[in-house]
Every structure is written in C-alpha cells, then in structure tokens.
Amino acid sequence: MIKKISHIAVVVPNLEEALGFWVEVLGLPLAHMEYVPDQGVDVAFLPAGESDVELLEPVTEDSGVARFLQKRGPGMHHICFEVDDIEAMLARLKAANVPLINEEPTIGTGGKKIAFVHPKGTGGVLVELYESTPEEPMRRREKLVEMRRRLREGRRVYTAGIRAFLAGLWGNGDKSD
C-alpha cells in the first residue's frame, strides 16, 4: 500500500544555484544534504508538508542522473512513493507485467529499501518505491558528517550561505570533529 509521496526529485546542474530559488525565493526549508556515491549525486532535501522536494546534482559524469541532465536538461526526474511493504508492491507489479529497473529492493543506509519502476511501465514516469526503517533517520547525522568531510577535503565547494545552512544542520555539538 502507498502511504504518501516521499519526494519529488528534480535534477539541477548546480545545487547551490537551485537552493537560491527553492529555499531563498520559494521559502522551502533546507532540512538535509547528503552525497550518494552509488548514484554519483549530491542531494538536498526540502520538506513541503509531509513530502520533500529532492534536488539532485550529478557530481560524476557517468551516472544515470548525469545522462538525464545531458539529454533532457534540468527538471523533474522521478516521483518516490513511500510504501508499507516494498516486496508486496514489487510482487503486484511483476504480476501485472510492469517492467522494473530493480527486480529486488536495493538496501540503503539504515536498512531502507528502494526499487525503481521503469517509465515504460508507468506511462513515462520514473517511479521509485521506498520502504523506511526505524533506524534510517538516525543515520542522517553520519551523512551530514560525510558531507562536511567532502567540504573540508575541497571535493565540494559551497559559498558562505550554504556553509551556514550546513553548519545549522550539523548543530554546535559537532563543530570540533
């Protein structure tokens, strides 16, 4: 069963410029940022009610997101639904012969499960399914620490404005590490 829209993913060429619109002009809060090595993207999460706008910037040249940006330009990339039982949902889709990008769920940090449904099967929409675990939110802090490490190593440069956002997310307690 689908519980809600988890997020709408938007591909952007430059995360910082995008935050200038979505956060500073439109007024959405920046709640979290992380680097997702599997997909070669830096990601920012901006809550709007119970769902997020997820901004994706490709930081490697060979990822699916990078190819999307080259081919189609910036814009909406996928819609992610949170489900209560991802295996049951995948079984329903298979029974209906809907083509899947992931036949089995991929296990992410904190045990969360995700799987993508092929746009051929949905009428042109890349659909992600997502099942959360109680452990997953507790892993967010580790991801923020990793994001800060990237900043310190110079692998990612943000202006003072974004660094201030990030400092706010990290909180004071972590400033020494």
Next chain:
Amino acid sequence: MIKKISHIAVVVPNLEEALGFWVEVLGLPLAHMEYVPDQGVDVAFLPAGESDVELLEPVTEDSGVARFLQKRGPGMHHICFEVDDIEAMLARLKAANVPLINEEPTIGTGGKKIAFVHPKGTGGVLVELYESTPEEPMRRREKLVEMRRRLREGRRVYTAGIRAFLAGLWGNGDKSD
C-alpha cells in the same frame, strides 16, 4: 508560505489506460474526476497521503497540455504547491525577478486561486501555486455531475470499469438525475 505539495501532474494520452496502472496496479484510490474546459483536459485525482497524483488527458488539440504531449511525450508535467497566501508568494517571486506565466492569480471554481511560474525561473520545473478556499471542496459534486453529463452525451466514453468508479464517486443519491 508553502503548506504542502498539492499534486504532481502527469500527462497521459489515455486516462483510462493510465488508471489501469495507477489505480488497478499501484493501488492508489480514484477520488475525483473532472473536465477542465479552460485547459482542455479531463483530470483524475488519486490521493497519496496528503497530496494527489493528478492525471491529465488532453481532449482538445490546441491546449498547452496537448502540445506538451506531442512534443515531450507522456510523463510528469508540473508540481503544484498549496500556499497560504498566493498574492504574497507572487510578490516574492516578482521581487526576485522570477518569470511568471500568471502575473495575477486565476480564479477557479469555488474561488480557488492558481498561478503558474515559468520553468525558466525555476530550473526547468513548471510550478503551480494554489490557494484553496473553504467553498472549493463543495463544488466537487457539481464537477462530477458535469463529468456524468459528458458521459451521457457520448462526449467521453469510458469502459464499464471506469463508469463503476464514477458511479461510486457519485453515490446512489444522484442516480436519478
């Protein structure tokens, strides 16, 4: 201020086939359907948590949605945010020189207000802003009656499955009119 994602709009070439996937396979409920003459579309609303997936089928050949379908194919069309004060949001966007499709809100049924922001100003995403009114939900029934009239006049043909969905939405009390 943005309250939530009101809906994600998906353009489809055939509403009935699309409902076959989104409702029958994915399991989203069909909560409402209406015909929007201004935009030349038949629309179905499928709630997922506090937001809707909005399926749009162009039923005239000269609408913006019809041109989108011809040019880009089926897929995600726009994201709509519900805001508490649409005039205040439009003023913020104008102050930031964000190009708008609607400089002033369009007033819909029940007094609801909507305005579109140009994708040039958002990084490739067509953004709709929406402010509801207390009267608006009460107008839904009128729109369902109009949809049924279209069915009876043969301007729109659905299979038995969709007619049954619609009959369920209308309820028994309206069957005689």
